[in-house]
Each structure stands twice: as structure tokens, then as C-alpha cells.
Amino acid sequence: MGKNDGGYQNDKIWNFALTPDGGFIMVGDTNSANGDAIGNNSFYGYYELWPGYSEWFGTFDNWIIKLGPDCEVPQLTTATSVDTCIGGDVTLTVATTGQKINWYVSADAITPVFTGAELVLTNITADTSYWVEVSNCRCISPRVKVAVTVNPIPVVTVNDTAVCAGNTAMLTAASAGNTINWYSSETATAVLFTGEEYSTPELFATTSYWAEAVSPEGCTSQRVETSAVVNAVPLITVQDTMSCLGNTAVITAISEGNTINWYNSATSTEILYTGSEFTTPILSTTTNYWVEAVSPQGCVSARTEVAVTVNTLPLLTVADTVITICEGTPAVLSAASAGNTINWYGSETATQPLATGNEFIVTGLSVNRSYWAEAISPEGCASAKAEIMVEVNALPTISAQGAAVCEGSIATLTAFSAGNTINWYIAQNDTAILFSGTEFITPPLQESTSYWIEAISPEGCATARTQVTVTVTALPVITASNTDFSICSGTTALLSATANGSNIIAWFDSETATTPIATGTDYITPVLTEEASYWASAYNQQTQCFSGKVRFTVSVNNNVVPVVTFSYQQSSYCYSSNDPSPVLAAGFTQGGTFSSAEGLAIDAATGSITIRDSQPGDYLVVYQVSNPDICLDYGRFEAHVAIESCDVVQRGISPNGDQFNHYFDLTGMGVMKLSIFNRYGVEVYNASNYVKEWQGQDNKGNELPTGTYFYAITKNNGGQLTGWVYINR
Secondary structure (H helix, E strand, O other): OOOOOOOOOOOOEEEEEEOOOOOEEEEEEEOOOOOOOEOOOOOOEEEEEOOEOOOOOOOEOOEEEEEOOOOOOOOEEOOOEEEEEOOEEEEEEOEEOOOEEEEEOOOOOOOOOEEOOEEEEEEEOOOEEEEEEEEEOOEEOOOEEEEEEEEOOOOOEEOOEEEEOOEOOEEEEEOOOOEEEEEOOOOOOOOOEEOOEEEOOOEOOOEEEEEEEEOOOOOEOOOEEEEEEEEOOOOOEEOOEEEEOOEOOEEEEEOOOOEEEEEOOOOOOOOOEEOOEEEOOOEOOOEEEEEEEEOOOOOEOOOEEEEEEEEOOOOOEEOOOEEEEEOOOOEEEEEEOOOOEEEEEOOOOOOOOOEEOOEEEEOOOOOOEEEEEEEEOOOOOEOOOEEEEEEEEOOOOOEEOOEEEEOOEOOEEEEEOOOOEEEEEOOOOOOOOOEEOOEEEOOOEOOOEEEEEEEEOOOOOEOOOEEEEEEEEOOOOEEOOOOEEEEEOOEOOEEEOEEOOOOEEEEEOOOOOOOOOEEOOEEEOOOEOOOEEEEEEEEOOOOOOEOOOEEEEEEEEOOEOOOOOEEOOOOEEEOOOOOOOOEEOOOOOOOOEEEOOOOOOEOOOOOOEOHHHOOOEEEEEEEEEEEHHHOEEEEEEEEEEEEEOOOOOOOEEOOOOOOOOOOOOOOOOOEEEEEEEOOOOOEEEEEEOOOOOOOOEOOOOOEOOOEEEEEEEEEOOOOEEEEEEEEOO
């Protein structure tokens, strides 16, 4: 036998001999490698024999040998089998009278894995066995096998369960052959229920529960969470609706994200339709339906009742189904439906109304056209559409031309419109017809005038009134300052007239003549021996208009010899004399002219002489008269008269502003110088070539006082005159 000492170069070999009591004694040892025994030690204990060769035992594996003296073998008590769970901890215990307890992993293991009364094993994952022995001095008990059985941890499986709010949930867990406990939380100690199926209370929110499995060996699984997913009961919104007799109704329900089912009763299981919009069959009476919403999780709402009220159709009355109008005039379409709205459409299938109301006025039609009326009740029910035909009669056409006439003339206007009646009016909107027919003769017109015409077809359609204008050209204006002439027999007369603008004067020898005998402003008649008449008219060459004719009358008179004899009462007159007038012969022919030589102040019309304005001298006074216009022959008569100074000086003057006897008048006396003296002999005024300039003033122009003054006159012929004169203011 040998034991590897581990501290020598070669293994140390001990030789042992068997003793009668079953032990060994060491008989020697050696360091050789051949297995020879060497040494002479012996002691008690356990030894491990490594592979080697012995003459006694031959080749061997490890051996355990016991060396010791005779002793009492100790007793031990222990469980031979122990159960645990995977990953669990086990404490192996021994009750013994021995002193030392060793634990081994096998029956023949030499080295113990633990020494002590309790072997604690942790986190065991597989079945295993341990051997225990107890020694007391050199005596060792037989080894006892303790088997450790590792039981598996049970596995529990659960599935989440979905329920609708207000319902219980049936939770299910599976773990074959094991007991299942249910808990309200992961750490709860109170078991809610034991069994595979757990029915929860009514739930209104998602709730978690925990399940664990307990095997028959007492192994407990980990708690597994499972959820009772509580799905909301869907909400559904629906409203009662209305339909019209003989129509379907569309009922709309709203439940976002859910399936909507329709039923014909609150308890029916037959679904009429699935969807948010349910179109009913054609209804003739008010009908109820029920609707429910089903969520994707299968939760079903309470059924909601919805009523479809069926309303009667409105009654539509159309007054005229055919309306005849004239092109371009409005058509008034009428319909009635008490308490309802009337819509008008352009076609039977149109949905967009053209107008709303009992009357629909259509304008601008030129061809036949149909319209449709429909009555809509307050509930939205529509009557059948009624057709109204609008027949459009074409408007007649009319043509006409205006005219141009001269002022005061009539005009003939002509219009044409085949097969139609033509009416003439004085104003565009007048209702009184002036004339019906194709030709209308106006009254004499003084100014441009418009008329309006229209054509009326046999169907009563009228054209728009057309304006026809008569342009009236103003007559030329003739002006004659004298239309009555008197001439002497055997002479001609000069007739004159003027026309306005660029018009000319035409002369006629009768009032009705149309061909003038002359044109121009003046017309000289032939030599006349008897009364004659002529007519003049102003004429416009462009418009051919004549003014009214003006009559000129020429009277023919016989020639007359004038009476021209006259005389003056005296043949000579002094300056102090009154102014003389001629004495005229009976039947004296007036209208002539009195004349004389220069120096005699004579009135040419009357022959009166103003003495004081005349110069002294002898004068021949001549009267001449002649007037061919009144057939008066030429006449002439002469008379002599003399003007003398007679040296008569006036005795006073009265320069008081009344212009009578205002001046000291020495006219005609040929005064070369005049001197005026006061009563004291003082000269207060003088003048050369005096005529009648002194009016009672001194040489400085100052008024002389009332009183007597004296004059001294020196005449051109050298004569001298003195005297007095009185100033009377």
C-alpha cells in the first residue's frame, strides 16, 4: 500500500500487513517507485492509497484504509432520503453518539466534503446523494447514504381575459397535477380562490390577479400575473327621424370605432343591417327600429329605440300647365300648396331649385321651355313634381324710316311688318294709339317730332317700340321793313327784303306762284301806271324750304304842282324887333326848305328869322320843295328882307339866374369898345369887340350891386353912344 506524501521527489511507499481484527500495521516504507514498503511509522487514521503495485494486492485504484486500535463503533441516526425543490436549500442532519461526523459525496470517498452534524446544501438543481459516517477515536461507523431528491418547480400558465364593463371575468390557470391558488396581488397572503378557474366579481376597470401552482411535493411556482381586461361598453348616439309617405328613411347612428347593428324589435336576434346608416324599406306608417353598438372587443351597448315618423306628402296645385308668352317677356309660373314651400326646377330630375315661392318669374326666354314645381312640407316631404310648359311666340319685326320736312308741313311716315298690326304713338310709353296702319300722315309740324311704332302679331306679341323721327327744318326768315310803296305814275318801285343766314329772297308775281320772277335782296318793278302787288319769300337751296310769302303793294299816284308863295310883313327889321316868320300862301306846300345867305339866322323848315343871331344886311330868302315819292313837282319862291341895328340900347339887366334879360346885349351894333361906370364916374368894367358879355360884374368878375350905371360905346364905324343902364338883382 502506499500514500503519496506529496513532499518527496518520489512517492513514499508504506508497507502494511493485515491484522486479525481486520486492520493494518505498517511494516516499512520506501521512496522507491516500485511500490516497496519503507519506513517504520504506524498511526491511526485514514489513508488514500494511490495506484501502484503490491505483491499482496497487485494493481489497485485508490483505497481507503483504516488504522487504529480496537474500539466501539459509534451509532448514527439520519434520514435516508430528503425531498427539496429545484433551487431550494436542504439541511442534512445526523443524530449520533460519535465524536466526529464526516460527509462524503460517495460511499468510498476518502475526503469528506463537510464535517459536522448539519450539512447545508443550497440552490440544489438536481437529485444527489451524500454519505455520512461517524467516528469515535479509531472506530468509524459504516457510511449511511442520504439521497436528496430535487422536485421540479411547477409551471402555471394563464391568459389574459377580456370582459365588458359591469361583468365578471372567468380567469383560467393550468398546471397539471398541481394545486392553483389565486391572489389579489403579487405579495398577498390571502388566497382568493383555489382552483383552475376563478370567477371575479363584477368589474368596471381592468384588474390584475396573480396565480401560483403548488405541487404535491410542496413546490410553489412563481406567481404569474393575469389581467381581466375590462372593455368599455360602447356608446351609441341616434336620433328619431322623419320620412315621407312612400319613401325610405335613412337613420344614422354614431358609435366611433364600433359595429352598429339594427333590429326591428328590442329582443330580436335577427340583424336587419350592420352599419352606421340604415336605409329602411319604403314606409307607409310610423315605424320603430332598435340599434346597438358592438365594440371590437365584443362589448354590446344597450339597444336604443329610434322612431321613423312617416309624414304625408303635400298637395300641389298648378293653375296653368301651359303658359304662352311672347319672346323676351317674363313668364309668371304659379303653384299653390297650403303651408308648404314650393320649389321650382329646370328639369324633372334636378335637385337644386332655381327659385322658391308660389310664383316663379322666368325672363329672357326665346324658345319653348318646361319647368317643374314641387311642394316641400315643413317636415321635408316633397310632392310629385308638376310640369309647366312655357310656349314662346316669336316677336314680330318692323322697319320704318324717318322723314325731313319744312316747318309747318306734314310728313308721311311708312312702316312695314308683314302680317302684323302696326300702331303709331306720340310717346314711347303712351297708351293712346294715334293711328293703326302702315302709313301715318302727321299734322303740320313746327319742330322736329318723334313717333313710336310697334308691330303686334296675331298672337298679341309686340315688338319693342321703335322711334321714327320727323326732322323739321326751320323755315328761312324774311324781313321787310316796308311792304307798302307809293310811286308816281310811269315810274318803277324798288322792293327790298332780307333773309337770315345764307338764305336767298325769291320774288313772285302772285301769291300762289311757285316759279320766282327774280331772286335777290332787291327787286325793281317794271314801270307802273297802276297799282300792283308782288310777293317775296326767303328760300333755302339745300332744304328747299320757303318762308311764308310777304306781300308788297305798290300804289301809283298822279303828279302834284306845289304852292310855294310866301312873304314877310316888313321888308326890314331892327335888332329890337320881334323875330319875324313868313306869311304863307293858302295851300302852301310843306316839306320844303327855307334858305338864305350866310349871316341870316333862318329856320330851314319854318322860315322864321332870329334877328339877334343875324348880322345886319339885305338877304334873299329862297323856299324850295320837291318830293317824287308823293309825286310832288319841284317848286321855288324868293323874298327879300333886311336886318338893321337901329342903335337901340336896353335900359336894364336882371342877372338873377332866371336866364331872362340876363346880359347887356349889343348884338349887331358893331361895338368896338364898351366901358361901364358907376355913379361916381369910376370905370368898373370894359371890353373890346363887345357883343353881350356883361352881366353886371366888374373887371375882376365880382358882382356889382344893384343900381344905376353908365355906359360909353365906341362903334366900329367911329360912332359914339352914351347912356345909363340899371342893374336889378
